[in-house]
Amino acid sequence: MSVAEFNSGIAVSALAEAMAIATRSGVSRDQVFDLLGQGSADSFALRRHGSFMTSGDYPADRFPTTYSKKDLDYAIELADQVGVNPRGARLVRDRFSEIIEIGMGHLYSPVIYELFENE
Numbered sequence: 001m002s003v004a005e006f007n008s009g010i011a012v013s014a015l016a017e018a019m020a021i022a023t024r025s026g027v028s029r030d031q032v033f034d035l036l037g038q039g040s041a042d043s044f045a046l047r048r049h050g051s052f053m054t055s056g057d058y059p060a061d062r063f064p065t066t067y068s069k070k071d072l073d074y075a076i077e078l079a080d081q082v083g084v085n086p087r088g089a090r091l092v093r094d095r096f097s098e099i100i101e102i103g104m105g106h107l108y109s110p111v112i113y114e115l116f117e118n119e
Contacts, residue, residue, distance in 0.1 A: 020116030
């Protein structure tokens, strides 16, 4: 179901931002992951996607970012049809597009963290 990509994509994007802010402030990726897991940010998305951001290992044998973007495009189209403006989803789609443009679209979607590493 492409609408599920709203939640997943936005969670991945928010986690990537939080990880980037914290690591640039001097906190290690491992510490960020542990700290987020101790509070209200703890979730399936954190445990699943955050572990890949923490390790920097983005497998090519999982659901690739190109597929995530395709599903998100379907969900945005549906939102438009029913009169919902999905601003957050559009931002995530832009981030997925950036990753695809730099040749990393075949990797699992937590790879969007690399957008912050390469700024």
